[in-house]
Amino acid sequence: INTCRCNMLQSERINDACEQLNLSAVPTSWPGIAQRVVEKEGSYADFVEQLLAEEIAAKTQRKVTTLLRFAGLPAVKTLEEYDFNFASGAPKAQLTELAGLSFIERCENVVMLGPSGTGKTHLGIALGYRAIMAGIKVRFVTAADLMMQLCIANKQGKLKDYLQRTVMTSKLLIIDEIGYLPFGREEANLFFNVIAKRYERGSVLLTSNLPFSQWSTAFANDATLTAAMLDRLLHHCHVIQIRGDSYRLKDKKRIGIAPVMSEILERGGQI
Numbered sequence: 001i002n003t004c005r006c007n008m009l010q011s012e013r014i015n016d017a018c019e020q021l022n023l024s025a026v027p028t029s030w031p032g033i034a035q036r037v038v039e040k041e042g043s044y045a046d047f048v049e050q051l052l053a054e055e056i057a058a059k060t061q062r063k064v065t066t067l068l069r070f071a072g073l074p075a076v077k078t079l080e081e082y083d084f085n086f087a088s089g090a091p092k093a094q095l096t097e098l099a100g101l102s103f104i105e106r107c108e109n110v111v112m113l114g115p116s117g118t119g120k121t122h123l124g125i126a127l128g129y130r131a132i133m134a135g136i137k138v139r140f141v142t143a144a145d146l147m148m149q150l151c152i153a154n155k156q157g158k159l160k161d162y163l164q165r166t167v168m169t170s171k172l173l174i175i176d177e178i179g180y181l182p183f184g185r186e187e188a189n190l191f192f193n194v195i196a197k198r199y200e201r202g203s204v205l206l207t208s209n210l211p212f213s214q215w216s217t218a219f220a221n222d223a224t225l226t227a228a229m230l231d232r233l234l235h236h237c238h239v240i241q242i243r244g245d246s247y248r249l250k251d252k253k254r255i256g257i258a259p260v261m262s263e264i265l266e267r268g269g270q271i
Contacts, residue, residue, distance in 0.1 A: 089243030117246030
């Protein structure tokens with residue numbers, strides 16, 4: 001009984017020490033690791049090494065979970081899931097190089113251009129997810145949501161705080177669907193502010209269905225503002241040009257829907 005009570009007290013002391021040191025995995029994992037080391041006639045060093053490895057793995061997982069929550073990815077997508085055989089217009093070599101993530105350390109930008117449905121959002125999320133797995137802080141937002149949040153913050157007199165808290169805290173800011181909805185004058189100015197603030201201070205990844213020559217139509221038809229924004233955006237930038245049919249409609253070809261949908265898309269959605 002005394003031995004059992006001593007063991008319980010020792011476990012409590014170990015748990016208290018782990019709590020003070022913020023070691024969350026050790027209290028639950030050390031008994032099992034100790035048992036395995038004893039069974040394999042391992043050394044004290046083997047026990048310590050495996051215990052520390054368990055704690056590091058737990059901390060890494062907690063960090064990834066936190067980063068994923070902050071990033072706001074609409075889904076988890078990977079480069080491995082992208083069908084390069086179908087999307088033959090996607091530059092696989094260039095995307096594979098970007099997957100090394102060195103562009104983030106150099107504060108370089110990425111702009112993905114291509115028709116609707118060619119997988120730009122998938123690829124943007126995939127690079128963001130790859131960065132998160134590497135412990136890099138990422139933020140994902142659609143252009144429409146970003147504009148709404150910027151306008152609200154501006155009207156409430158909290159624009160500076162929003163820019164610092166949301167726009168500037170991530171090393172990679174992903175802005176999806178530039179050009180799907182046109183921005184008014186105020187919105188265009190606010191978006192320019194985002195690009196200017198992050199210029200050479202953090203990477204931006206943009207996706208758009210518009211060629212650069214048509215970007216002014218999305219920014220209040222202000223050619224001067226658009227030119228100034230593109231000057232900053234493209235100074236250190238990797239441009240990914242994706243060509244091909246809609247990735248989302250590839251399975252519809254079998255039942256004859258895709259040609260009809262393609263015609264609708266070409267007419268700007270007018271049936």
